[in-house]
Amino acid sequence: MDIKPTESELEILQVIWKKGQCSVREVHDELTKSKDAGYTTTLKLMQIMFEKGLLERDASSKTHLYKALITREQAQQGALDKIINTVFKGSTSDLVIQALGQHRASKDEIDAIKSFLDQFEGKD
Structure with a gap:
């Protein structure tokens, strides 16, 4: 699955990952704490995310509840792959150097990074 949510979709996913299962109203209320967002825009985005397979919808009651179908790690991996391939032309080292710089x-x-690199070098 090629997972590359948009920036707006990631904002919605952040709310759902934090809360677990949410109605559109709950997501919208959380989003409006940090930005100006219209309820119908939030609703439409969540419907699109459902169609794309990013969200699952429980329609068994009047208020539909949404749950993430992708993990935070999957979304991070998709976003990172996109950045490495488009911005850094496939160079992981350029990404790391830029981030640390x-x-x-x-x-x-830094200690955690060194430890990871030591473990990574040990894998062949």
Whole structure:
């Protein structure tokens, strides 16, 4: 499955991942805390996400409840693949160098990165 949600879809998924299962109203209320969003826009986006297979809908009651069909990790992987392929022309090292050069990593984060690289080098 080629999972590449749009930015707006990712905002909706963030709410659903946090809450588990939500109505359109619950998602909309959460989104409006940080941005101006119309209810019908949220509804339409969630209907499109359902059609795309990003969300599951329980229509057994009057209020439809939506649940994510993809995990946060799957969405992150899809977004990362897109960035690596389009922005960095397939170069993972360029991505890492840019990320570390632009954003200050804490000592714990650097230690975790070093540990991961040590484990990665051990895999052949």
